[in-house]
Amino acid sequence: MSHWIRFRTEGRECFGTLRGGEALEHEGDMFGEARPTGRTHAAGSFALLSPCVPGKIVALWNNFHALASKLGKPVPAHPPFFIKSSSSVIGCDEPIRRPAGYTGKIVFEGELGIVIGKTCRHIGVSEAARFIFGYTCVNDVTAMDVLFENPDFAQWSRAKSFDTFGCLGPAIATGLDPGGVNLVTRVDGSERQNYPLMDMVFAPHELVSRISHDLTLLPGDVIACGTSIGVGSIKEGATVEISIDGIGTLRNKLVAGP
Amino acid sequence: MSHWIRFRTEGRECFGTLRGGEALEHEGDMFGEARPTGRTHAAGSFALLSPCVPGKIVALWNNFHALASKLGKPVPAHPPFFIKSSSSVIGCDEPIRRPAGYTGKIVFEGELGIVIGKTCRHIGVSEAARFIFGYTCVNDVTAMDVLFENPDFAQWSRAKSFDTFGCLGPAIATGLDPGGVNLVTRVDGSERQNYPLMDMVFAPHELVSRISHDLTLLPGDVIACGTSIGVGSIKEGATVEISIDGIGTLRNKLVAGP
Numbered sequence: 434m435s436h437w438i439r440f441r442t443e444g445r446e447c448f449g450t451l452r453g454g455e456a457l458e459h460e461g462d463m464f465g466e467a468r469p470t471g472r473t474h475a476a477g478s479f480a481l482l483s484p485c486v487p488g489k490i491v492a493l494w495n496n497f498h499a500l501a502s503k504l505g506k507p508v509p510a511h512p513p514f515f516i517k518s519s520s521s522v523i524g525c526d527e528p529i530r531r532p533a534g535y536t537g538k539i540v541f542e543g544e545l546g547i548v549i550g551k552t553c554r555h556i557g558v559s560e561a562a563r564f565i566f567g568y569t570c571v572n573d574v575t576a577m578d579v580l581f582e583n584p585d586f587a588q589w590s591r592a593k594s595f596d597t598f599g600c601l602g603p604a605i606a607t608g609l610d611p612g613g614v615n616l617v618t619r620v621d622g623s624e625r626q627n628y629p630l631m632d633m634v635f636a637p638h639e640l641v642s643r644i645s646h647d648l649t650l651l652p653g654d655v656i657a658c659g660t661s662i663g664v665g666s667i668k669e670g671a672t673v674e675i676s677i678d679g680i681g682t683l684r685n686k687l688v689a690g691p
Numbered sequence: 692m693s694h695w696i697r698f699r700t701e702g703r704e705c706f707g708t709l710r711g712g713e714a715l716e717h718e719g720d721m722f723g724e725a726r727p728t729g730r731t732h733a734a735g736s737f738a739l740l741s742p743c744v745p746g747k748i749v750a751l752w753n754n755f756h757a758l759a760s761k762l763g764k765p766v767p768a769h770p771p772f773f774i775k776s777s778s779s780v781i782g783c784d785e786p787i788r789r790p791a792g793y794t795g796k797i798v799f800e801g802e803l804g805i806v807i808g809k810t811c812r813h814i815g816v817s818e819a820a821r822f823i824f825g826y827t828c829v830n831d832v833t834a835m836d837v838l839f840e841n842p843d844f845a846q847w848s849r850a851k852s853f854d855t856f857g858c859l860g861p862a863i864a865t866g867l868d869p870g871g872v873n874l875v876t877r878v879d880g881s882e883r884q885n886y887p888l889m890d891m892v893f894a895p896h897e898l899v900s901r902i903s904h905d906l907t908l909l910p911g912d913v914i915a916c917g918t919s920i921g922v923g924s925i926k927e928g929a930t931v932e933i934s935i936d937g938i939g940t941l942r943n944k945l946v947a948g949p
């Protein structure tokens with residue numbers, strides 16, 4: 434298992450792997466030929482960036498049995514998704530900023546993120562593993578009062594695409610089977626979500642296959658697998674931590690903004 | 692007024708301007724420093740590509756008074772949009788392909804597209820012109836039976852993001868005031884839409900300003916301004932032409948696919 438990161442150090446943007454807290458810088462292409470440069474960066478000497486720069490984020494709605502049951506919604510026949518703008522992306526420890534002029538509820542949603550490694554189109558479930566580079570944590574931040582403010586048109590893309598509302602990280606874990614682990618979300622240290630990733634309606638391989646029949650997925654694209662029960666709102670100053678065993682903890686603080 | 696295009700010739704992807712039917716190749720950055728190379732390509736010796744490669748397409752719903760009135764919907768207080776995947780983009784004369792396994796209605800929607808020229812965030816209406824590179828024609832193709840197939844979740848992003856469903860072109864016209872012209876859509880030569888762009892609820896400068904407060908717009912991003920009355924479905928073999936005076940005609944044929 435490797436943990437791939439992007440980071441900034443000495444004014445440069447780099448990528449590489451984590452070993453303990455140390456970053457092993459690489460060169461080339463994270464999704465293609467990547468070679469160690471031999472340079473290492475001690476913990477504390479670099480700042481994490483989002484671990485990839487997705488061209489698009491395909492974000493699922495209603496993909497957990499427990500949440501579907503709580504909402505009284507039937508399980509969907511096909512993965513229902515919206516596109517979350519890539520311009521919303523930030524990495525671990527970067528601040529989530531309240532949109533200018535928006536005074537409503539801001540909600541955290543802890544999710545598993547699938548990071549695509551190779552261009553994929555019309556692939557079968559049994560082939561999907563070859564196209565998945567790895568997994569990361571996602572906080573699919575939402576301006577909840579925007580979502581349903583227009584009674585004729587649910588604004589999924591808009592409510593979730595404000596700058597800084599797409600938190601990804603801290604790293605992309607390769608070689609992980611997310612089926613056996615839980616996702617835990619804490620706000621200021623207190624647990625708010627703790628759900629098994631096994632409870633997905635459409636598991637990662639199925640998602641990649643089905644979505645690749647709808648649109649072409651490209652290296653670095655992220656599928657946010659949807660959230661389960663326990664989402665809630667946060668106030669300025671609150672820190673949200675999303676942890677998945679084998680990946681790590683994505684931590685972001687909501688600040689007044691922008 | 693210039694007409695910027697991207698095109699393929701002799702196995703290379705190039706960009707430049709149109710003069711008559713001839714392409715004047717440029718080098719550098721279409722949105723930055725672009726210089727003529729001195730090479731010209733005669734009409735018929737190159738194939739058009741989409742005139743830009745958007746990172747995102749921000750697509751409007753309910754942005755024309757005539758259509759709002761026909762649908763009996765109130766005019767929105769803020770531009771309601773969804774994100775259409777950039778992987779859906781094709782250029783003029785490229786085929787629209789029916790998605791695999793989808794046998795339902797495919798609908799054309801003729802729209803004005805705003806092409807962003809500079810990174811913009813939190814800009815005022817009076818500044819918007821500086822951030823607009825130019826205008827193009829958009830066919831916001833839609834798999835209509837997907838849109839409302841899930842009664843709990845309108846699938847705007849999915850129904851409109853199938854590969855080849857984002858037709859852009861033929862060119863990006865700079866120095867155009869789209870307020871005074873009509874958009875005309877023809878299917879196999881017969882007129883289906885003919886509406887004044889002046890009828891927009893939120894005109895281009897207002898759209899760029901408002902949307903730039905929601906998310907950061909980047910060079911090459913496209914805002915599809917929404918359609919008006921006259922949209923309809925097409926069958927395999929039908930050719931859709933979307934014309935705006937001063938821009939040109941975007942032409943795409945629906946074929947069995949993918």
